[in-house]
Amino acid sequence: MQSIVLNLDGDVSEFDLRDRGLAYGDGLFETILIHQAQPIWWDAHWQRLLIGAQRLHLPAPNQIKIRKACEALMANQDRAVLKIMYTRGSGGRGYAVPEEVVPRILLSAHPAPKPIPNGIHARWCTTRLAIQPALAGIKHLNRLEQVLARSEWNSSDIHEGVMCDTDGRVICATSANIFIRRQGQWLTPTLDRCGITGVTRAWVLENSPHSLEAHLSCEDVMHAEAVFLCNAVHGIMPVLALDERIWAAHPDILALQYALAQAQPAFVLGEIRGT
Amino acid sequence: MQSIVLNLDGDVSEFDLRDRGLAYGDGLFETILIHQAQPIWWDAHWQRLLIGAQRLHLPAPNQIKIRKACEALMANQDRAVLKIMYTRGSGGRGYAVPEEVVPRILLSAHPAPKPIPNGIHARWCTTRLAIQPALAGIKHLNRLEQVLARSEWNSSDIHEGVMCDTDGRVICATSANIFIRRQGQWLTPTLDRCGITGVTRAWVLENSPHSLEAHLSCEDVMHAEAVFLCNAVHGIMPVLALDERIWAAHPDILALQYALAQAQPAFVLGEIRGT
Numbered sequence: 403m404q405s406i407v408l409n410l411d412g413d414v415s416e417f418d419l420r421d422r423g424l425a426y427g428d429g430l431f432e433t434i435l436i437h438q439a440q441p442i443w444w445d446a447h448w449q450r451l452l453i454g455a456q457r458l459h460l461p462a463p464n465q466i467k468i469r470k471a472c473e474a475l476m477a478n479q480d481r482a483v484l485k486i487m488y489t490r491g492s493g494g495r496g497y498a499v500p501e502e503v504v505p506r507i508l509l510s511a512h513p514a515p516k517p518i519p520n521g522i523h524a525r526w527c528t529t530r531l532a533i534q535p536a537l538a539g540i541k542h543l544n545r546l547e548q549v550l551a552r553s554e555w556n557s558s559d560i561h562e563g564v565m566c567d568t569d570g571r572v573i574c575a576t577s578a579n580i581f582i583r584r585q586g587q588w589l590t591p592t593l594d595r596c597g598i599t600g601v602t603r604a605w606v607l608e609n610s611p612h613s614l615e616a617h618l619s620c621e622d623v624m625h626a627e628a629v630f631l632c633n634a635v636h637g638i639m640p641v642l643a644l645d646e647r648i649w650a651a652h653p654d655i656l657a658l659q660y661a662l663a664q665a666q667p668a669f670v671l672g673e674i675r676g677t
Numbered sequence: 678m679q680s681i682v683l684n685l686d687g688d689v690s691e692f693d694l695r696d697r698g699l700a701y702g703d704g705l706f707e708t709i710l711i712h713q714a715q716p717i718w719w720d721a722h723w724q725r726l727l728i729g730a731q732r733l734h735l736p737a738p739n740q741i742k743i744r745k746a747c748e749a750l751m752a753n754q755d756r757a758v759l760k761i762m763y764t765r766g767s768g769g770r771g772y773a774v775p776e777e778v779v780p781r782i783l784l785s786a787h788p789a790p791k792p793i794p795n796g797i798h799a800r801w802c803t804t805r806l807a808i809q810p811a812l813a814g815i816k817h818l819n820r821l822e823q824v825l826a827r828s829e830w831n832s833s834d835i836h837e838g839v840m841c842d843t844d845g846r847v848i849c850a851t852s853a854n855i856f857i858r859r860q861g862q863w864l865t866p867t868l869d870r871c872g873i874t875g876v877t878r879a880w881v882l883e884n885s886p887h888s889l890e891a892h893l894s895c896e897d898v899m900h901a902e903a904v905f906l907c908n909a910v911h912g913i914m915p916v917l918a919l920d921e922r923i924w925a926a927h928p929d930i931l932a933l934q935y936a937l938a939q940a941q942p943a944f945v946l947g948e949i950r951g952t
Contacts (some may be wrong), residue, residue: 405694405695407694417694419680419682419692419783419785420680420785421699422824423699424696424698424699424762424764424818425706425762425818425820426702426818426819426820426821426823426824427701427702427818427819427820427821428820428821428824431700433770458821458824458825459828483770485770487699487700489699490824494787495708495758495760495785495787496790496827496852497820497823497824497826497827497851497852498827498828498831499824499827499828508694508699510694510695512769512770515771529811530809530811532807532808532809532812532871533807533808533843534805534807534822534843536804536805536822536825537807537821537822537825542821543699543700543701543702543821544701544702544819544820544821545700545701545702545703545772545819546701546702546703546733546812546817546818546819547809547811547812548701548772549697549701549703549733549765549772549774550733550811550812551772552771552772552773552774553734553773553774556773568808568809576772577771577772596807
């Protein structure tokens with residue numbers, strides 16, 4: 403893994419073990435698809451990082467300098483994943499943020515995951531998401547719920563797990579958002595109490611005329627005409643199976659995938675990309 | 678800050694930026710008072726670390742070797758704080774735990790905080806604790822709620838903030854447990870849905886004949902005859918004020934403080950210790 407540590411001005415800096423990202427998960431991250439050495443949907447990722455920073459009372463980093471550093475790190479990558487971590491920086495022991503704290507940006511390059519052929523085989527997770535409006539929507543570094551949920555299976559035949567909150571509402575998959583088809587509409591869970599507002603989710607909500615946020619139950623998902631997951635690395639992924647429930651390929655998902663590939667060629671379908 | 682990185686056998690190791698403690702808060706910590714170079718209540722801290730490890734599916738570290746390393750790190754410290762972090766170690770990108778992951782222990786030495794003279798001036802926090810039974814009780818590294826709660830004030834006249842869960846039950850202070858006096862009993866919140874089961878809290882529950890766990894509301898706290906906070910660094914701390922509510926020093930708190938100092942001389946009262 404290639405990685406680099408920067409300050410908020412984009413100058414090279416160093417990590418140290420007093421970092422509050424490590425001590426408390428006091429920070430944010432973004433996971434960005436790199437295609438032909440370019441960060442895909444940079445603006446949307448950066449915007450979400452800024453919203454997260456505001457929610458955690460972190461200052462805005464220098465976008466131009468950080469983006470330059472990202473592009474330099476990923477310069478030779480045809481297809482890869484860039485991870486940006488933004489931590490509050492090093493402080494003493496204790497939750498109070500010291501005045502002299504200097505936040506950090508950590509950039510790292512990762513191999514692109516294999517495309518998921520055809521679609522997703524998923525299961526329901528028993529781990530629930532806690533309801534915490536103060537942290538809902540943002541991509542912060544407190545991710546033990548996702549770690550526990552993802553540890554519920556280790557078969558490579560299962561790609562994802564779908565999660566409910568502690569009230570039983572469906573929220574997301576461990577590392578993707580979810581949409582279900584019902585009566586000609588695409589519905590995705592409201593994320594004002596938990597979950598992460600994904601950039602691909604936002605693209606679908608903006609670009610699919612009959613899509614909206616709603617409260618969804620497990621029954622809503624199981625009775626849906628079609629289901630897909632989405633994230634910024636894989637784009638739109640049809641769900642073929644969720645525990646015992648099987649779905650046939652749905653033309654409206656294919657239509658959305660084509661629309662996405664047209665809007666953003668990095669998301670051209672695996673078969674077309676020759677993978 | 679002096680610090681050292683070990684593997685679970687207690688051998689010297691290295692930190693790297695792929696550590697899942699940093700990426701996801703995937704790990705645990707303990708904050709241990711050092712008095713005359715000795716870790717105070719080691720057994721209780723270690724036991725909680727093991728329970729946390731079990732809950733997060735982490736293996737048990739070598740206690741004898743890790744304790745030796747702690748004592749070596751703290752050998753010249755008359756009074757200080759030892760922090761143990763236990764992370765799952767480095768893994769690839771993504772929530773799934775790779776098979777080859779090697780967990781890490783990070784030890785760091787910190788100055789002992791100043792004793793709190795007389796007692797605590799506290800306030801109610803508006804940040805709520807999410808209800809998450811899967812993580813309740815253990816001292817894991819996902820602590821953004823405490824960071825947000827502690828950021829609600831910066832006056833040094835306020836020592837602590839008292840937190841409720843999202844259902845409005847009182848749970849704890851940002852870095853201490855809470856007990857209230859009612860009709861001759863010491864009551865402390867049940868922690869099966871959120872909060873951390875503190876080692877000093879456990880000592881009080883075991884050693885005070887009329888102490889028990891209960892569901893407590895804000896009104897219960899405000900109507901209490903007496904209130905104290907406790908943690909493993911400061912021991913038992915009387916609460917003198919909580920927002921507008923004022924309490925006089927209560928003889929039963931003093932009695933508990935003396936009992937604690939008798940059981941564990943490291944917790945001898947500040948005045949007696951001459952600080």
